[in-house]
Amino acid sequence: MQEKMNKVIWSVVFLLLFLLLLCLVYTNSFQKNNTSFDTHLFYMDTSIYVNLYEQNETKAKEALKEVEKLYQKYHQLTDRYQAYDNGINLYFLRENTREEEWITIDSELYFLLEESLKYYEMSDGLFAVQMGNLTDVWKRAIEEETLPSREELEKTKEYKEIILQDGKIYNNHANIDLGAVAKGYATKKVGEYLNSIGIRKYIINAGGNVLVGEHYGSDAYKIGIEDPTSSIGGIFAKVKANNKAVVTSGGYQRFFEIDGKRYNHIINPKTLYPSDNFLSVTVIAEDSMQADILSTILFLMDIDTGLEWIEGMDDVEAIWYVSEFEQIASSGFNEYLYE
Amino acid sequence: MNKADKVLILFLFGFGLLGLFFSQKRASSSYAEVYYQKELILQIDLETDLKQYKVKGKLGDVYLEAGDGKIRVIEENSPKHLCSRQGFVKRKGDTIVCLPNEIVIVLKGEKEMDTILR
Numbered sequence: 001m002q003e004k005m006n007k008v009i010w011s012v013v014f015l016l017l018f019l020l021l022l023c024l025v026y027t028n029s030f031q032k033n034n035t036s037f038d039t040h041l042f043y044m045d046t047s048i049y050v051n052l053y054e055q056n057e058t059k060a061k062e063a064l065k066e067v068e069k070l071y072q073k074y075h076q077l078t079d080r081y082q083a084y085d086n087g088i089n090l091y092f093l094r095e096n097t098r099e100e101e102w103i104t105i106d107s108e109l110y111f112l113l114e115e116s117l118k119y120y121e122m123s124d125g126l127f128a129v130q131m132g133n134l135t136d137v138w139k140r141a142i143e144e145e146t147l148p149s150r151e152e153l154e155k156t157k158e159y160k161e162i163i164l165q166d167g168k169i170y171n172n173h174a175n176i177d178l179g180a181v182a183k184g185y186a187t188k189k190v191g192e193y194l195n196s197i198g199i200r201k202y203i204i205n206a207g208g209n210v211l212v213g214e215h216y217g218s219d220a221y222k223i224g225i226e227d228p229t230s231s232i233g234g235i236f237a238k239v240k241a242n243n244k245a246v247v248t249s250g251g252y253q254r255f256f257e258i259d260g261k262r263y264n265h266i267i268n269p270k271t272l273y274p275s276d277n278f279l280s281v282t283v284i285a286e287d288s289m290q291a292d293i294l295s296t297i298l299f300l301m302d303i304d305t306g307l308e309w310i311e312g313m314d315d316v317e318a319i320w321y322v323s324e325f326e327q328i329a330s331s332g333f334n335e336y337l338y339e
Numbered sequence: 340m341n342k343a344d345k346v347l348i349l350f351l352f353g354f355g356l357l358g359l360f361f362s363q364k365r366a367s368s369s370y371a372e373v374y375y376q377k378e379l380i381l382q383i384d385l386e387t388d389l390k391q392y393k394v395k396g397k398l399g400d401v402y403l404e405a406g407d408g409k410i411r412v413i414e415e416n417s418p419k420h421l422c423s424r425q426g427f428v429k430r431k432g433d434t435i436v437c438l439p440n441e442i443v444i445v446l447k448g449e450k451e452m453d454t455i456l457r
Contacts, residue, residue: 039377042376051453223453224455226456233433235455253421
């Protein structure tokens with residue numbers, strides 16, 4: 001009797017151990033099946049990280065090549081410093097010497113300008129891609145670490161309007177800066193491309209524009225938002241999300257300091273000076289372009305108007321980093337936080 | 340099944356589990372990858388003492404210090420020296436980007452987070 005019991009117990013122990021082993025081997029090989037392929041690109045004045053999870057190596061590598069082509073295309077389309085053979089871009093629009101009154105432009109560039117003007121209206125002039133002269137003045141100021149004169153800034157108020165009609169732009173040599181929307185748009189298009197070829201598991205970080213697809217395991221992507229006051233790259237919020245865009249606008253990375261005051265690169269077109277309401281603003285939305293535009297607008301807006309905006313939108317959340325001691329989040333933001 | 344069989348089987352399971360444990364352990368140990376443009380040019384084991392390394396960037400040599408689970412850029416040629424000002428990074432998945440030099444350093448290993456927004 002005693003021996004029989006022993007046998008049963010041993011068998012159960014072996015069986016359990018065997019199952020445990022199987023489990024471990026299975027989870028191990030499962031992770032290996034979703035092989036990870038990544039690349040680092042340099043376009044749009046930033047570093048872009050693209051990570052795909054895909055079983056088929058050839059497909060993944062082809063996809064990464066296409067992704068690079070897309071970023072290159074939007075880089076060229078929105079480049080303000082150089083012309084390219086393959087079409088009309090922002091540099092061309094500003095510098096061209098053509099006679100014609102109206103210029104036909106790429107439909108995507110047209111769309112970007114149209115959308116930007118929509119947000120210009122909606123934000124009561126805070127989102128102003130037509131004020132390239134103003135951003136130029138501040139770009140130079142940050143490079144040379146000297147404050148621009150009031151006169152120089154006032155002059156930028158006489159900017160050329162963007163006038164669009166039927167796929168054409170009025171050739172008035174407007175100085176357009178799409179820096180606050182181009183990365184978000186390009187990343188959105190890259191996500192759409194990946195979805196269209198059946199790669200649904202990916203994470204992209206294009207200089208503060210994060211877009212995540214479905215998770216490579218059975219969890220959600222973990223995204224850390226850097227603490228602007230931390231000198232060692234600490235994190236103040238940890239966000240978990242799938243199929244979302246998460247975008248941060250911060251003034252604490254590109255800036256210069258004079259007499260203890262910081263001047264960053266996100267300029268308020270109304271005051272003509274960098275905005276210092278917040279150290280950073282992070283937006284979570286479905287659409288990477290919308291998230292990019294909103295993060296800039298919220299960075300320029302006062303907190304009350306910003307909160308009202310976000311609360312009035314579906315599926316959009318935001319967190320404002322006011323100071324080391326104060327961070328304000330929209331009502332649904334907490335659902336994304338973990339730990 | 341006699342006693343020796345049982346002992347043998349238990350041993351085999353034990354070894355199997357240990358093997359799995361160590362294979363996972365190795366995958367999670369920390370190292371850094373250094374890219375120039377898109378090319379992987381250097382892999383550094385971070386489980387060693389601090390050591391210095393030199394790689395070529397677009398504007399000249401980039402000097403790194405790595406070990407003890409962390410890595411930093413100590414000297415490079417660029418207008419603002421943003422990447423040497425960044426200091427040590429030690430979190431898996433974190434990056435140092437030297438934009439003018441087109442050098443990217445990525446901390447690898449079992450990630451605590453998939454990406455960092457800044």
